[in-house]
Amino acid sequence: MSKVLVVGGGAAGMIAAYKSAADGDEVILLEKNEKLGKKVYITGKGRCNVTNAADMDEVFANIVTNAKFMYSAFSGFDNRAVMELIESAGCPLKIERGNRVFPVSDHSSDILKAFLNLLNKNHVDIRYEHTVTDLVVKDNAFTALKVKDGSGRESVITGDKCIICTGGLSYPLTGSNGDGLRFAESLGLKVTECNPALVPFNTVETWPKSVMGLALNNVELTMADEKKVLYKGFGEMLFTHFGVSGPLVLSASSYYKKRKSDNVNLYIDLKPALDIETLDKRVIKEFDENRNRNFKNAIASLFPSGLIPVMVELSGIDPDKKVNEISKADRRRFTELIKKVPLKILSQRSFSEAIITQGGVSVKEINPSTMESKKIKGLYFAGEVLDVDALTGGFNLQVAWSTGFAAGKKHITEE
Numbered sequence: 001m002s003k004v005l006v007v008g009g010g011a012a013g014m015i016a017a018y019k020s021a022a023d024g025d026e027v028i029l030l031e032k033n034e035k036l037g038k039k040v041y042i043t044g045k046g047r048c049n050v051t052n053a054a055d056m057d058e059v060f061a062n063i064v065t066n067a068k069f070m071y072s073a074f075s076g077f078d079n080r081a082v083m084e085l086i087e088s089a090g091c092p093l094k095i096e097r098g099n100r101v102f103p104v105s106d107h108s109s110d111i112l113k114a115f116l117n118l119l120n121k122n123h124v125d126i127r128y129e130h131t132v133t134d135l136v137v138k139d140n141a142f143t144a145l146k147v148k149d150g151s152g153r154e155s156v157i158t159g160d161k162c163i164i165c166t167g168g169l170s171y172p173l174t175g176s177n178g179d180g181l182r183f184a185e186s187l188g189l190k191v192t193e194c195n196p197a198l199v200p201f202n203t204v205e206t207w208p209k210s211v212m213g214l215a216l217n218n219v220e221l222t223m224a225d226e227k228k229v230l231y232k233g234f235g236e237m238l239f240t241h242f243g244v245s246g247p248l249v250l251s252a253s254s255y256y257k258k259r260k261s262d263n264v265n266l267y268i269d270l271k272p273a274l275d276i277e278t279l280d281k282r283v284i285k286e287f288d289e290n291r292n293r294n295f296k297n298a299i300a301s302l303f304p305s306g307l308i309p310v311m312v313e314l315s316g317i318d319p320d321k322k323v324n325e326i327s328k329a330d331r332r333r334f335t336e337l338i339k340k341v342p343l344k345i346l347s348q349r350s351f352s353e354a355i356i357t358q359g360g361v362s363v364k365e366i367n368p369s370t371m372e373s374k375k376i377k378g379l380y381f382a383g384e385v386l387d388v389d390a391l392t393g394g395f396n397l398q399v400a401w402s403t404g405f406a407a408g409k410k411h412i413t414e415e
C-alpha cells in the first residue's frame with residue numbers, strides 16, 4: 001500500500017483522492033479551506049454543469065489548449081464514466097440543452113455531497129484548513145510536503161506519491177491562487193504563461209455602458225486582428241458597464257491569446273440570418289413605410305429599443321433627418337453597420353472574473369496516461385493547474401475529472 005498525498009480538494013483533488021483510495025492506497029487529502037470544492041459550489045451559477053454528454057469528438061473539439069494531451073485521460077475516464085460515478089454516489093443527473101449535464105436537484109452542493117460520500121466510504125483522511133506551503137524532493141523523487149494548519153502549526157508529511165490539484169489563478173477567493181504553479185516553478189518544471197480566459201472584455205468605446213444589461217440573442221460575433229479572424233460564433237452576448245460579456249464573448253476570449261497584435265476588434269452581426277442584400281431590401285422597405293418620419297423614429301422594428309440611439313449615433317446620420325432625404329449611400333452604409341457593429345477590445349477583465357486559467361504546468365513535462373511529472377518521480381498534477389483549458393459547457397470540469405482520475409489510478413509501475 002502506498003501513501004498518497006493529494007493537495008487541493010477541488011474537482012480534480014476529490015476524484016484523485018477517491019480513485020487512489022478505491023485502488024487500495026492510504027490517502028490524505030489536504031485542503032486549505034474549511035470545506036471541499038468551494039469553486040465547484042459556484043459552478044454553473046450554483047447548479048454545477050458537471051460535464052457534457054456529447055460524443056467524445058465534440059468534447060475534444062471544445063478543448064481549446066492541448067486537446068491531444070487529453071486523449072489518454074479521456075479514454076481512461078470519460079463523460080459517461082463520471083456521470084455513472086456521481087449517480088452511483090447518490091446524485092441523479094439530467095442532460096439539458098447543448099448536452100450540458102446538471103444534478104436533477106439543480107444544486108451543486110449535491111455533487112459535493114456525492115464526492116464526500118465517495119471519500120468517506122473509501123476512508124480518505126480529509127484535512128481541512130491545511131495549506132501546503134512547499135514540496136520536498138530528493139534525487140528527483142517526491143519525498144514529503146510542508147503544511148501549515150488552521151492554528152498556524154507547521155509540519156512535514158512524508159508520502160510515496162503527491163498529486164497537485166491546486167487549480168489555476170481564476171476566482172482566487174475560492175482558494176485557487178496559483179500555489180501549485182509556484183511549486184512547479186520552484187522545482188524547475190516549465191509553467192507556460194498564464195492568462196485569464198472565459199472572461200469578459202473591456203472595450204475602448206464607452207457606449208456599451210449606455211445599454212448595460214441589454215442581452216442580444218441570435219447574433220453572430222466575430223473577433224479579428226489585422227491579420228486574421230480569431231473567433232466567429234453564433235448565440236448570445238451582453239453589454240455591461242465596462243464593455244461586453246455573455247456566452248459568445250466568453251468563448252471569444254479563449255482565442256484572444258492567438259492575436260498577433262493588440263489591435264483586436266469585435267464585430268457584431270445583428271441580423272446573421274439575412275445576407276447583406278436581403279437586409280438592404282428590408283431596410284429599404286422600412287424606410288419606404290416611414291418615409292416622412294425622422295430617421296431616429298423610423299427604425300424601431302429593426303433593433304431592441306435600447307440599441308436605437310446607439311445605432312443612430314454610429315450611423316452618422318442626423319437623427320432628425322426625414323427618411324426620404326437619406327441618400328442611397330448612407331442607407332447602404334447603415335445596412336452594412338447592422339451586419340458589422342464594431343467594438344475595439346481594450347483589455348480582458350482580470351483573473352477574479354475569469355472562469356478558467358489559460359496556461360499552467362506544461363503538458364510536455366507530464367506523462368499523459370498517468371499525469372506524473374517526467375522529471376520528478378512520484379509527483380503528479382491534475383486539473384486546472386495543467387496547461388489545458390476548454391470552452392464552457394461542462395468541459396473544464398471533465399478535464400479535472402479525467403486528469404484527476406488518471407493521477408489517482410494505481411499504475412502497474414507503482415505496485
Ligand SMILES: Cc1cc2nc3c(=O)[nH]c(=O)nc-3n(C[C@H](O)[C@H](O)[C@H](O)COP(=O)(O)OP(=O)(O)OC[C@H]3O[C@@H](n4cnc5c(N)ncnc54)[C@H](O)[C@@H]3O)c2cc1C
Nearest residue numbers: 008010011012032043044049132167175383384394396397
Ligand atoms: C464562476 C465559475 C463557474 C464555473 N462553471 C463551470 C461549469 O459549470 N462547468 C465546468 O465544467 N467548469 C466550470 N468552471 C470551471 C471549473 O470550476 C474548474 O475548471 C475546476 O473547478 C477546476 O478544478 P481543480 O480541481 O483543478 O481546481 P479547483 O476547483 O480550483 O480546486 C483547487 C483546490 O485546491 C485548494 N488549494 C489551492 N492551493 C492549496 C494549497 N496550497 N494547499 C491546500 N489546498 C490548496 C483550493 O482551496 C481549491 O479547493 C467554472 C469556474 C468558475 C470560476
